[in-house]
Amino acid sequence: MSWLTAEEALRALKTKPQTLYANVSRGRIRAKDDPADPRRRLYQSADVQRLAERHAGRRKTETVAAEAIRWGDPVLSSAISTIIGGRLFYRGRDAADLAEAATLEQTAALLWNGADVVSSSSAEAGHAAPSLQAAFVALAGRVTSDLPSLGRSPAALRREAQGVLSTVADALAPGRSDQPLHCRLAASWQRPDAADCLRRALVLLADHELNASTFAARVAASAGAALSAAVLSGMATLTGPLHGAAWQGVDALIEAATVLGAAQAIRRTLAQGNRLPAFGHPLYPDGDIRASALLSHFPLPRDFAELRDTGEAVVGEKVNLDFALAAMAAAFDLPKEAPIIMFSLARSAGWLAHAMEQIDSGDLIRPRARYAGPAPETDTRR
Template structure:
């Protein structure tokens, strides 16, 4: 055998990054071939080719683990889906350009595309009684919690039964938002509840926003909904999980952060406010999006249909001048709410009503896969 084909234990341990006991275990498991050292029968030599191959495999495993950890926070996709994708600054529902769809489709129409069944022709069952004297959030959570307590499990349900349930739930969310049951298209029901006449251009802005917010790939709330759906739980339970995740200030609650930014700007001026926010945390509520380095196309589609309030327009200009940051959908929702005279909780209501369509589609897709979502934890304590 050639001398350079074999190495001693110290060299092998160094290449593998392990202790001698681990090296001996590798040899006993035939992962590394070992022979007696001709110069000293009490010692062994290890085949360099086996050691190099094992070191490469170990390095790849560590890299895969690092990728898996990164995937939980803006990394590679963690689940396969045929529902929505973001590509080259645009996004698509089942292969259809979402911004183009928003020109004329209703939320019910886009939900039918996402779910794969015509929800516009479903007949409504007798709706649940809604909580009285409750806030928007209370009505939403209480209504879905009641439905979850009695809803049938999704596992084993037929495709048509799931589509039927999805249609009922989409309307139930709208019921909870407006505080009463109805049969008209959801954007018209929301507009009426907020005092917007059907002929008012703001009514079409509401419809457009609902379509643009219906889904957005594997965001936090959608992932939460899919995790719940992967257990075989009901669609209502998946919807409730999505709503819980959406309520956080870093997701659907970002509208309040944009409002706070606006209030600070009115007190201190836009330039000082933006500069201070960037200096403190490096982020600016309502601006920038990792999936849209050239600007959030959803925000553009909304802002192009309204007269941006002067105070927000100034913040928008300063954010671009100081940091090159373009507004995202959270900024656009706040601007649209103010421009259209909607209540302060309208951005969250629009988000919840719209994204329910995506949560339902993802829950049905996850249920069909039969896979349980169960990531592993990387333990970091002694």
């Protein structure tokens, strides 16, 4: 990721400083402090170039669409969440502030635009451990019996969303129905001291604008699939190593640092042409607010602290949420798969919110492909 000074950005954009600053505040251009001079700011070159080309009128419609799929402009409207000025907002409320006291159930109610959400359970406490496989099986079972989402009222869909979330919770946070989900999760892992951090993590993970898994959920919902199918689509996408399973790369880096030392492990990773999975996020040039909101509430294990300090000095990027989830799992001695369990449980609330919003829009998400294969055969006899 390359960065430009203000002077370089202004030359590329051929505009005034006020316009540059306005584009930053609106999230069109990512910016961060200059490590060499904190009084100056640096601007993401790809964002600047994209706006410069747009202003010059050189982009065709298909180019705009292609770039929108790759960290570009929004490809559809949503009132659920957004990232502005390095902060994450759920329906206008700061997610980090919300995480100070809210539960996942309260956050889901906000994301679902006022629906009551309770952590009901059909599972018996103490007889199962959180299982991602069980969540997939349970959702797949619902898909074959749940009604399609089209032609149903918002109230009916919210009631079904409650049922789908309960199905996910029974698999990922089995426990007593009178307990909030973070307490059920802490109890199922026999880590009651982790309950408050689990609560914070679940709130911070509940939604994140139009990420890959949320887009997958919205595509399924746009075709009229059942809400359970939309969540199943999102959960399947989440398991990818470039998305919800990115914490595994952090664990691998920690393991290498344990053997080689943090500095050498980082140097080897960068020398091999790989990016450091624990650092940076394209939407948070000044640092992932979700990571900082979580890391301040538990003691950071020494190997994670060394990796953080060394890596931030070398790459000039702060640690991200994947690092925070891996560090939290290590700090509380949670099971190895704890990050993806937390991610899947929390994000299910967001997927359901987006699915219901997509259904309400009435639009089918159906992009066109830019064909790049061999030329079609033609019949010369015609």
